[in-house]
Amino acid sequence: MTLSNPVESEQFSFSNNTFYIKDTLKMANTGHFVKAYSQIVPNISAREITIDLSGLEHIDSAGTTAIHHLTRQLSQKNIEVITKGANASVKEKLELFTLPDEINEKPKADGGFLYTIGENTIEFFKTYIRDFILLMADVFYWSMVDLFNRRQRRKGAFVNQAITIGVNAVPIVVALSFIIGLVLALQSAAQLQNFGANIFIVDLIVISMMGEMGPLITAILVAGRSGSAIAAEIATMKVTSETDALQTMGLNPIRFVVVPKIYGSLLTMPFLTVLANVFGIMGGMLAAYLYLDITPEVFFNRMPDALYQKDILTGIIKSLVFGAIVVLTGTFFGSNVENGAEGLVKPPPNQSWPP
Amino acid sequence: MDKTSNIIEVQNLSVAFDEREVLTDVSFTVQPEQITVILGGSGSGKTTILKHLLNLYPSPENTTFVFNKDVAGLSEEEQTEFYLNMGVFYQNGALINSLTVIENVALPLEQHTTLPDNIIRQMVLMKLGLVNLKEAAHLYPAQLSGGMLKRAALARAIIMDPPLLFCDEPGAGLDPVSLASLDQLILDLREQLGMTIVMVTHEVSSILRVADKIIFLEKGQIIFEGAKKEALESDIESVQEFFGKGTGK
Numbered sequence: 001m002t003l004s005n006p007v008e009s010e011q012f013s014f015s016n017n018t019f020y021i022k023d024t025l026k027m028a029n030t031g032h033f034v035k036a037y038s039q040i041v042p043n044i045s046a047r048e049i050t051i052d053l054s055g056l057e058h059i060d061s062a063g064t065t066a067i068h069h070l071t072r073q074l075s076q077k078n079i080e081v082i083t084k085g086a087n088a089s090v091k092e093k094l095e096l097f098t099l100p101d102e103i104n105e106k107p108k109a110d111g112g113f114l115y116t117i118g119e120n121t122i123e124f125f126k127t128y129i130r131d132f133i134l135l136m137a138d139v140f141y142w143s144m145v146d147l148f149n150r151r152q153r154r155k156g157a158f159v160n161q162a163i164t165i166g167v168n169a170v171p172i173v174v175a176l177s178f179i180i181g182l183v184l185a186l187q188s189a190a191q192l193q194n195f196g197a198n199i200f201i202v203d204l205i206v207i208s209m210m211g212e213m214g215p216l217i218t219a220i221l222v223a224g225r226s227g228s229a230i231a232a233e234i235a236t237m238k239v240t241s242e243t244d245a246l247q248t249m250g251l252n253p254i255r256f257v258v259v260p261k262i263y264g265s266l267l268t269m270p271f272l273t274v275l276a277n278v279f280g281i282m283g284g285m286l287a288a289y290l291y292l293d294i295t296p297e298v299f300f301n302r303m304p305d306a307l308y309q310k311d312i313l314t315g316i317i318k319s320l321v322f323g324a325i326v327v328l329t330g331t332f333f334g335s336n337v338e339n340g341a342e343g344l345v346k347p348p349p350n351q352s353w354p355p
Numbered sequence: 356m357d358k359t360s361n362i363i364e365v366q367n368l369s370v371a372f373d374e375r376e377v378l379t380d381v382s383f384t385v386q387p388e389q390i391t392v393i394l395g396g397s398g399s400g401k402t403t404i405l406k407h408l409l410n411l412y413p414s415p416e417n418t419t420f421v422f423n424k425d426v427a428g429l430s431e432e433e434q435t436e437f438y439l440n441m442g443v444f445y446q447n448g449a450l451i452n453s454l455t456v457i458e459n460v461a462l463p464l465e466q467h468t469t470l471p472d473n474i475i476r477q478m479v480l481m482k483l484g485l486v487n488l489k490e491a492a493h494l495y496p497a498q499l500s501g502g503m504l505k506r507a508a509l510a511r512a513i514i515m516d517p518p519l520l521f522c523d524e525p526g527a528g529l530d531p532v533s534l535a536s537l538d539q540l541i542l543d544l545r546e547q548l549g550m551t552i553v554m555v556t557h558e559v560s561s562i563l564r565v566a567d568k569i570i571f572l573e574k575g576q577i578i579f580e581g582a583k584k585e586a587l588e589s590d591i592e593s594v595q596e597f598f599g600k601g602t603g604k
Contacts, residue, residue, distance in 0.1 A: 027515065031469030038471075060516045062470055065478045096547050100480040100489060 012036050017046040019070070022055035025063030033063075037070050041077070049074050054085025061097045068099035135332050142255040143262055152251065157260035158267075165226045165261065165327075166268020170275065172225065177217050177276035181209060181283030189291040198292040202299050203306035205284030211311045214277035218269065219322030227330040230261060234334030243335075254331075261327045269323030270316045277315065362387050362519055362551045363408060364420040370403055370412070370575075377403050378575045387518075390545055390552040390565050394597070395572030401555045404572070405523055408553065409443060410434065421519070439467060442512030446524040448504040450496040450511065456483070457492040460511045467515065482510045486540060502533035506540070513544060519551045520544070526558040538564045559598060571597070 012033050013020045019040075025033060051067065059067075071081045086094060111119075146153060188204050234257065237243050243253045281303075288294040363385035370378040378400045385391045393401050406412040407419050408426075416427040422440060429437055450459045460479045464470055470478070483489045486506040496504060505525060512520060522541070526534045538561050544550050556562060562569065562583070569586040571579035571594050579586060579594050587598055 027464075027468045027470065030474065031471060034471050034474055061478055061481065062464075062468065062474065062516075065474050065481060069474060069477060097481050099477055100484045102480075 014040050017044075017048065018050040018052050020052045020055065021067075024058040025056060025066065026058065026060045027062040030062040030066045034066050034069070037066075037073075041070070041073050044074070044077070044079065046079065048080045048082065051081060051083045052085050053083065053087075053090055056086065056090055059090045059093050061093075064093050064097040065099065067094065068097075072099060131336075132328070132332050135335070136328055138254050139258055139262060139328060139331070142252060143259050146255055146259045146263075152255065154256065154260065158263045161260045161264025162268050163264075164229075165222065165264045166272055169222055169225055169268075169272060173218055173221050173272050173276050174279045176221060177209075177214065177280040178283040180213060180217055181205060181280030181285075182287050183283075184208065184213070184280075185284035185287030186291065189287060193292065198288075198294060199298070199302060201284070201288045201292055201294065202302040205281055205288070206303055206306045207311060209277050209280035209284070210307065210315050212315075214280055215273045215315050215318040215322060217280070218273045218276045218319060219326060222265070222269065222272070222323070223326045223329070226265070227326045230327060230330030231334035234258075234331055235337035238335060238337050258327065258331050261331075262324060265323040265327045266320055269319040273315055273319035360387075361385060361420075362422065363553065365404070365408075366418055366420075368404075368407060368414065368418040370400075370407070376575060378407075381572075381575070381577055383570050383577060383580050385551060385553055386568070387551050388545065388549050389567040390541070390554060391568045391570065392562050392566040393553065393555045393570045393572065394557065394562060399572040400575040401572055402523070403575075405521060405553075405555050409441075409521060410437065439515060440517055441519040441521060442515065442517040444505075444509050444512040444520065444522040444525055446527050448496065448508035450504065450507055452496050455493050455495055456488065456499070456507045456510075459496070459507065460514050463511070463515050479510075479514065482514050483507075485513075485544075486510045501528050502530075502537070505529065505533075505537055509537075509540065509544075513548070513550075516548065517550070519553070522552060522554040522556070524556055525554065526556055526561045531560065534558060534561055535564070541565055 011022050011024075011029060014037075019037065021033070051070065053067075067083070071083065074081045083094075185201055185205055188201060189198075192198055192201055192204075234243075237253075237257065243257075246253045246256055285294075285296055285299045288299055289296065361384040363383075365384075366382050368378055368381045369376070381400070381404065393404060395401050403412065407414045408421060410419075410421075410426045410429065414427050417425060419426045421437065424433070424437070426437070450456070451462070454462070457476075457479055460482060461475050464475045464478060468475075480489055480492065483492055486509050488503060488506045488510060491499060491503055491507070496507070499507060509525075512522075525537060525541070529537060541552060541554075542565055545552055552565075554565070566583045566586075569579065569581065569583055570577055571586065571591075573593050579589055579591055581589075586594055589595060
């Protein structure tokens with residue numbers, strides 16, 4: 001089978017209201033044949049057309065489809081079609097591969113631009129927001145139940161999750177927050193120097209790291225590292241019917257799988273955030289020393305003036321919220337998987353988990 | 356070397372993974388328009404042979420010939436040409452989950468031909484009609500039953516009208532009724548399209564229905580090669596045991 005054959009113009013021709021097809025009509029040249037007759041058919045005015053296959057020796061399913069398609073097109077123009085001259089093998093193939101009836105497709109509602117926006121918004125709320133809220137409520141309920149009822153609690157599950165989500169993330173959180181603190185201080189140093197406000201580098205670093213950057217960096221890293229892992233784990237469990245197995249064993253999949261992750265995340269995120277704060281500030285301190293000649297001693301002395309209890313508490317509370325969101329989001333996308341791993345990208349609508 | 360009468364010819368193929376010998380001196384032929392069944396117990400080397408025939412495992416030179424060509428050392432272009440001449444029907448269907456049935460079946464045509472979209476669509480529906488799956492054209496593989504999945508995979512395997520079709524355990528996981536209808540479909544394909552079919556299977560009922568020729572493997576060696584009738588009358592213990600147990604004798 002060669003698919004790169006050049007078009008042999010002698011293979012198809014049209015004259016005296018007759019299509020002549022010679023030699024072979026296979027996948028390699030059918031495309032050219034279709035192109036050729038598509039240009040001819042609209043200009044035909046005769047009431048009778050002949051398709052002469054006497055020179056045609058070989059045909060495959062592509063060729064038969066094209067001949068049937070040509071016949072159908074001509075018939076739709078109320079032109080009578082006479083097919084003649086087909087040898088036994090070609091005739092057999094033409095009878096075997098008949099043109100199928102079109103299948104009925106669901107007509108897509110087209111109510112214009114605003115209609116589409118409205119429909120997509122409703123779909124978004126139904127698919128994501130409503131189900132996410134339901135999942136959140138479910139997880140909260142089972143977390144509370146698990147807190148006060150030790151039965152069915154898997155031994156070691158919570159510690160394992162704390163290690164997976166929290167402890168194993170320490171190196172990357174420490175390294176990145178140190179670098180971000182360093183870069184933040186470096187970028188600000190030049191500006192502050194212009195105004196002679198070198199000492200305020202301490203306020204800038206401490207407030208931004210404690211209040212915003214620390215919790216945010218930690219959350220982003222944990223989401224990238226553990227959130228996707230949670231989604232993949234739960235998706236695999238769903239695809240391989242492990243969640244069904246849990247249910248039929250009388251175990252609630254959320255309590256069994258998600259609650260330990262929530263506990264692990266809630267316990268370790270504040271610690272990770274504090275670590276991110278400390279190392280971010282250390283990075284800033286290094287940059288302040290190198291570029292603004294602010295010694296660590298001066299930096300430490302200035303810190304209590306810049307730091308308020310409120311900032312520390314806000315950061316910790318944020319980390320708890322981020323921790324819960326990371327686990328819930330991973331669980332949500334993982335549990336919506338239906339069509340294999342591809343479902344991770346686009347969960348099918350109207351599906352909830354557990355089913 | 357002239358091997359015009361054989362679609363496939365394997366000569367003294369021996370394969371070892373690390374130091375474990377998987378195939379020992381395997382030689383057999385596959386004739387055109389026949390259904391050749393390769394069978395044997397687990398670990399007998401069936402899948403390894405199939406992968407060598409499909410050139411998924413590298414074969415030593417002058418051991419594996421498909422369409423009279425040595426599969427060892429095919430260039431990139433020859434390899435594409437080689438694969439265009441065959442369809443492969445995988446055990447689990449191997450359909451692409453993110454595409455609908457119609458998109459899955461159309462994929463080879465879209466990639467390898469210059470056919471316009473409307474002709475491709477008609478061809479796909481035609482082939483889906485051949486396997487009685489036209490109504491499921493717009494479903495995703497995850498929405499299909501086991502039998503439907505197999506039929507969709509078969510439609511994809513035959514979309515390019517390949518003269519050679521490989522079937523890897525086509526009946527695995529199917530109920531007897533679905534299996535019988537799949538076998539009938541395979542027989543029809545051979546009958547109507549003149550395909551040469553190489554099938555790897557365990558299903559005795561299926562073998563009895565479709566096989567023209569049987570190649571029986573044991574511990575990496577061919578212990579029987581011949582027509583179905585000969586296999587049923589064979590006095591080789593393993594072959595007797597296989598068919599005896601399978602037919603409830």
